[in-house]
Amino acid sequence: MSERPRDPASGLPFSRLVEAFAAGSDEAWAVHFRALEKQAAGEEVIVLSVGDPDFDTPSVICEAAVAALRAGETRYTLGGGITPLRERIAEIESERLGFAVSAGEIVVCAGAQNAIYNSLRCLVEAGDEVVIFGPPYVMFDGVVAASGATPRRVPLDAATGFRIDRAALEAAVSERTRAILLNSPHNPTGAVASPAELEAVAALCRERGLWLISDEVYADLCYDGDFQSPACLPGMRERTVVVRSLSKSHAMSGWRVGWVVAPKALCDHMVGLIYHALYGGAAFTQRGALAALTEPIPEVAAMKQAYRERRDFLCAAIERIEGLHCIKPESGIFCLMDVGGLGLPTKLFAERLLECEGVSVLPGDAFDPAIGQMVRVSLCQPRPLLEEAVKRIKRFASAVRAEAAAPRVGAGG
Ligand SMILES: Cc1ncc(COP(=O)(O)O)c(C=O)c1O
Known part of the structure; x- marks a missing residue:
């Protein structure tokens, strides 16, 4: 059995359980937490890295x-x-x-x-x-x-x-x-x-x-x-x-x-x-x-319709960007975007997209190294912000392609 983890200050032992959730989760959410930090510092970051509905509770x-x-x-x-x-x-x-x-x-x-x-x-x-x-x-x-x-x-x-x-x-x-x-x-x-x-x-x-x-x-x-x-x-x-x-x-x-x-x-x-x-x-x-669960709440159907429209918009818009491809979801509040055509590992793609354009997405490695070249994009932002995010993603993709075409010229951040 492995050594028990310990408090660095006192040396007192923790249970081994603490290692079960420490591993991986920080790394999985690193881009998201960085995006929140930037937002708190006043930067205009569009957070698409979490599935937290943007609507108010009815x-x-x-x-x-x-x-x-x-x-x-x-x-x-x-x-x-x-x-x-x-x-x-x-x-x-x-x-x-x-x-x-x-x-x-x-x-x-x-x-x-x-x-x-x-x-x-x-x-x-x-x-x-x-x-x-x-x-x-x-x-x-x-x-x-x-x-x-x-x-x-x-x-x-x-x-x-x-x-x-x-x-x-x-x-x-x-x-x-x-x-x-x-x-x-x-x-x-x-x-x-x-x-x-x-x-x-x-x-x-x-x-x-x-x-x-x-x-x-x-x-x-x-x-x-x-x-x-x-x-x-x-x-x-x-x-x-x-x-x-x-x-x-x-x-x-x-x-x-x-x-x-x-x-x-x-x-x-x-x-x-x-x-x-x-x-x-x-x-x-x-x-x-x-x-x-008892009252009639029309907002529930309206929110579902909004997510559907956001999905349709986002997937169609991403498809028009060279090097990117969107997997249209049948359900839920996320789209998977295949970034393989740009030749960047998903973690690097997510980190650079955030640093260069202020858009945060969750790298596929956070879920599974076997997921390939996918990043997860949340639909939990109003349509105008999604439109702005698509513009930024498009600009970033062009910069990455230009950089790949002329490796000695810095581009894409
Ligand atoms: C698949 C899945 N299960 C469970 C949860 C947790 O949901 P809840 O907010 O009800 O705890 C989430 C939240 O994102 C989820 O995506």
């Missing part, structure tokens, strides 16, 4: 939270979430999933991230393996490692449109595998798993006795076709943990409200974990979430 939701505070909902609440919210979610999920879900099969968590963490803590431990698909959402390796288990990646191939390959998936499942962590609609590729792909995952879970954690945070942001949850497939309800969130669909990332739909016994264990880790969420944010 006012009906904010008003409900404020009313709850004014009504004195300021005390401890139940670990699994306030009862009316669990009941309302159960109603919605019953309709969406097509089978009856009770309030006891819902646990309200502090966002999808916390829901995934809680699920893994209750399902796996040191020595276990969890299969994830690569390129993964940047936090997946760390959150799996935080449970003590080891992530095993199944590569998704850009050439196939990031489709799940059953043979590759089967090869990644070992004696130690306890769960598959699936994210469809997928961040960063925007791919939505087809019924056949879902069935392949489900079949493996049934055959090998595995849990499926199904991260569905982008389920309400599908632009080309419907979303289906793998929990609906035969024999899957009892082995699937569905993870959902209001962060993206309702512009509520800072509220930290998400939930799981899972078998009752697992939910009971998770509530126990929440009591020990958090004691419980905040009642007023959950009142806001209840309003989000």
Whole structure:
């Protein structure tokens, strides 16, 4: 076993766990944090490196939270979430999933991230393996490692449109595998798993006795076709943990409200974990979430339409820039841009684009070295800023091409 990490000042030991999330995450977000620093220093930086909705939370939701505070909902609440919210979610999920879900099969968590963490803590431990698909959402390796288990990646191939390959998936499942962590609609590729792909995952879970954690945070942001949850497939309800969130669909990332739909016994264990880790969420944010799921909120459809239009604009505009190519996402709030035609590694591309033109994107290496020449571009900026970003990206691409054509003349910064 490796040496325990220590406090540099006192020499006192930390747990080995701290290394699980320290590794990689700083590097993954280096360009993003640099962009924020520049912005704070007054530079006109366009931040396209994070998926944080730029829209305000619809006012009906904010008003409900404020009313709850004014009504004195300021005390401890139940670990699994306030009862009316669990009941309302159960109603919605019953309709969406097509089978009856009770309030006891819902646990309200502090966002999808916390829901995934809680699920893994209750399902796996040191020595276990969890299969994830690569390129993964940047936090997946760390959150799996935080449970003590080891992530095993199944590569998704850009050439196939990031489709799940059953043979590759089967090869990644070992004696130690306890769960598959699936994210469809997928961040960063925007791919939505087809019924056949879902069935392949489900079949493996049934055959090998595995849990499926199904991260569905982008389920309400599908632009080309419907979303289906793998929990609906035969024999899957009892082995699937569905993870959902209001962060993206309702512009509520800072509220930290998400939930799981899972078998009752697992939910009971998770509530126990929440009591020990958090004691419980905040009642007023959950009142806001209840309003989000009860009141008619036209902004939700309007935001989805805006993301769709931004996607269409960005992809078409990038396609017109020599050396760049955009992979049009079926869902979500990101586009992957292939920068291979410019001959720069993605990290260098992202660093130089930020320094020269003040546009931040996330380099593909942050997700997966195997992703190739891709950078992730967020759609969470208003259209005029996206238009300005495209102008800057175009200017940068021309400078890089000119530099490549005349290597002794400095260009592109
Ligand atoms: C795939 C995926 N899962 C989970 C999360 C976390 O969402 P939340 O804000 O609900 O914790 C994100 C956020 O970007 C995400 O992209």
